[in-house]
Amino acid sequence: MALDLTPEQKATGKANFEQAAGDLARSGKMPSMMVGGKDPKKPNRRDALKAGLAAGAVVPLSAAVYYGYESWEGNEAVKTALIGCGDEGGVLVGDHNPEYNRIVAVCDIRPSNMTRIFDGDTGPRKGLNKIYGKDEAKDIARYDNLSALLADKSKLGLEAVVIATPLNTHDVIAKACMDAGLHVLCEKLMARTISKCKGMIKYAQDKGVLLSIGHQRHYSTLYAHALEVVNAGVLGDIKHIRAQWPRNNSWPFTASAAERAKFAPGYKEPYYRDGWCRPILKEDADALPPEKLAELAFGSVNEYGFKNVEELVRWRLYDKTGGGLMAELGSHQLDASSIILGHVHPLAVSGIGGKFFYGPGRNDRESDDGVFVTFEFPGKNHPKAHRGGKDESDIVIVTYSSFNTNSFEDYGECIMGSRGTMIISKEAEVYLYKEPEPGKKDSGGRDTKVTVTGAGGGKPAMEATSTWGGGGGAAISKAPAASAWDSAVRGYRTEMEHFAYCVRKWQEMRQPVSYEKNSDGRLKYEEIIPRCHGEVAMADAILALTSNMAMAKKERIVFEDAWFDPTKADAPETKHGKKA
Numbered sequence: 001m002a003l004d005l006t007p008e009q010k011a012t013g014k015a016n017f018e019q020a021a022g023d024l025a026r027s028g029k030m031p032s033m034m035v036g037g038k039d040p041k042k043p044n045r046r047d048a049l050k051a052g053l054a055a056g057a058v059v060p061l062s063a064a065v066y067y068g069y070e071s072w073e074g075n076e077a078v079k080t081a082l083i084g085c086g087d088e089g090g091v092l093v094g095d096h097n098p099e100y101n102r103i104v105a106v107c108d109i110r111p112s113n114m115t116r117i118f119d120g121d122t123g124p125r126k127g128l129n130k131i132y133g134k135d136e137a138k139d140i141a142r143y144d145n146l147s148a149l150l151a152d153k154s155k156l157g158l159e160a161v162v163i164a165t166p167l168n169t170h171d172v173i174a175k176a177c178m179d180a181g182l183h184v185l186c187e188k189l190m191a192r193t194i195s196k197c198k199g200m201i202k203y204a205q206d207k208g209v210l211l212s213i214g215h216q217r218h219y220s221t222l223y224a225h226a227l228e229v230v231n232a233g234v235l236g237d238i239k240h241i242r243a244q245w246p247r248n249n250s251w252p253f254t255a256s257a258a259e260r261a262k263f264a265p266g267y268k269e270p271y272y273r274d275g276w277c278r279p280i281l282k283e284d285a286d287a288l289p290p291e292k293l294a295e296l297a298f299g300s301v302n303e304y305g306f307k308n309v310e311e312l313v314r315w316r317l318y319d320k321t322g323g324g325l326m327a328e329l330g331s332h333q334l335d336a337s338s339i340i341l342g343h344v345h346p347l348a349v350s351g352i353g354g355k356f357f358y359g360p361g362r363n364d365r366e367s368d369d370g371v372f373v374t375f376e377f378p379g380k381n382h383p384k385a386h387r388g389g390k391d392e393s394d395i396v397i398v399t400y401s402s403f404n405t406n407s408f409e410d411y412g413e414c415i416m417g418s419r420g421t422m423i424i425s426k427e428a429e430v431y432l433y434k435e436p437e438p439g440k441k442d443s444g445g446r447d448t449k450v451t452v453t454g455a456g457g458g459k460p461a462m463e464a465t466s467t468w469g470g471g472g473g474a475a476i477s478k479a480p481a482a483s484a485w486d487s488a489v490r491g492y493r494t495e496m497e498h499f500a501y502c503v504r505k506w507q508e509m510r511q512p513v514s515y516e517k518n519s520d521g522r523l524k525y526e527e528i529i530p531r532c533h534g535e536v537a538m539a540d541a542i543l544a545l546t547s548n549m550a551m552a553k554k555e556r557i558v559f560e561d562a563w564f565d566p567t568k569a570d571a572p573e574t575k576h577g578k579k580a
């Protein structure tokens, strides 16, 4: 994303972001930060005094304080089952906090992943044995199908489930769990169609349970800080966001003889190294002939089951089971873009996508291997921006691309305003730059350090303070000490902790979860409903799935308000889907 920035320029951008956040926090415009000092008007004064912060000093609030669930002491962990123990199930296990979510059972139809969820893997997938200790992990119950798990609900004392299964199964599994009275945290994308998303929302309402969807950026303190800086207006008039997730899956697939010995005969080996097209393991193929697969997972020919083990393992390649690049990657970044633009819905989408690289015999697939989409979003003065604006021409263009053949740039979002640019890179770092002013030397650009003026009273604006000399380590050594944002959580842990907190709060209230709304359209109990609840997540699904339809039909599709309304049956697939 930060394509041609030197290390010094990156350090400048990072320092600028921290400076701007600090300046805004001191004037009460950064609810995510704690400010030291005696002024009672300053935000979070009590916490700052408790933390012994020097006057004027600022630090980011912890995620628990920011999301309002710091008062956990005395609560028992929520008894939770994980359904789907694959790649993402492993990440969630690796990041969960057993003090909030106690995993008492796991459920997966694939034997190899059942082993992996206990043993762990490389990177973030630490495994249950490591987290709970081997002795304690032995008590975690194992199920090879959902019905058996739900039949043992009372025996297990189950209160909630985390679902990390392929997209086509989300709504059917979530509904069965909600039917059993369980609270549900289901991975993104919410469901394979918008009608199914609407069904899930209605179920959560009717059953009075929590439904949270795993778009983790809603729980990233890094994004929260970035949003507050954007909201302060220092970027000026935002007309364009460029988002992307490039990756290179074009290298030939290789395997050692020992690895190859584990592959099932009769299935084509992947041609390229591609996480979406994995080898089929003998262990899984032997355990899951089609009739057994059908018995364990919703039949074989309907939309919820898998016709064979290949479809189960490589589910992202097929239209029935996955939603392609837009569902898997684009949904996260469009989610981020719509958060940055004030939780607005888009106006229209068009794009180009296709199988430009993979082809018959070479990791063949139904899903596209390259996409480039353009969204028209309402700017802040547009009538659809909910701010009483009247300017129909105030449009923000958001472009999104993802290709499988080049990974030179990092993934991220670049927000371009008339007074500044913000780059959010890899969910981990934020860089901020000021636009240079005409005729004013060193008044902006990549080498310029900034402060934010007017934060207290007038309109906050970036002002240049100095320019780094650039050139080598000397300049780098002048960079500020490692920032508090370096350790910013990606959101998984926070999302699960807050979910557990909401479960306990509703139990304390002794009433079913209520999604009742105030007259302003906001949830009456929004503090104790997960941030990415059904209606929010459905909007992300609409973005991702409608852009697929626009690319398939080579059309510009205009979004309809009724699609975003869970009480109306209207859905984009009815009008623009393949069969429409």
Ligand SMILES: NC(=O)c1ccc[n+]([C@@H]2O[C@H](COP(=O)([O-])OP(=O)(O)OC[C@H]3O[C@@H](n4cnc5c(N)ncnc54)[C@H](O)[C@@H]3O)[C@@H](O)[C@H]2O)c1
Pocket: 083, 084, 085, 086, 087, 088, 089, 107, 108, 109, 110, 113, 144, 145, 146, 164, 165, 166, 167, 169, 187, 188, 189, 214, 215, 216, 296, 297, 298, 312, 313, 328
């Ligand atoms: N939030 C994120 O950043 C993020 C990242 C990656 C994946 N995901 C999402 O997580 C979900 C899972 O993705 P993944 O990469 O882990 O896929 P995966 O194929 O690695 O794992 C899915 C697991 O679900 C199991 N499964 C399938 N049907 C089942 C059923 N009926 N009952 C029980 N288990 C069943 C499979 O056997 C497999 O082990 C997807 O929705 C994906 O989009 C989210």
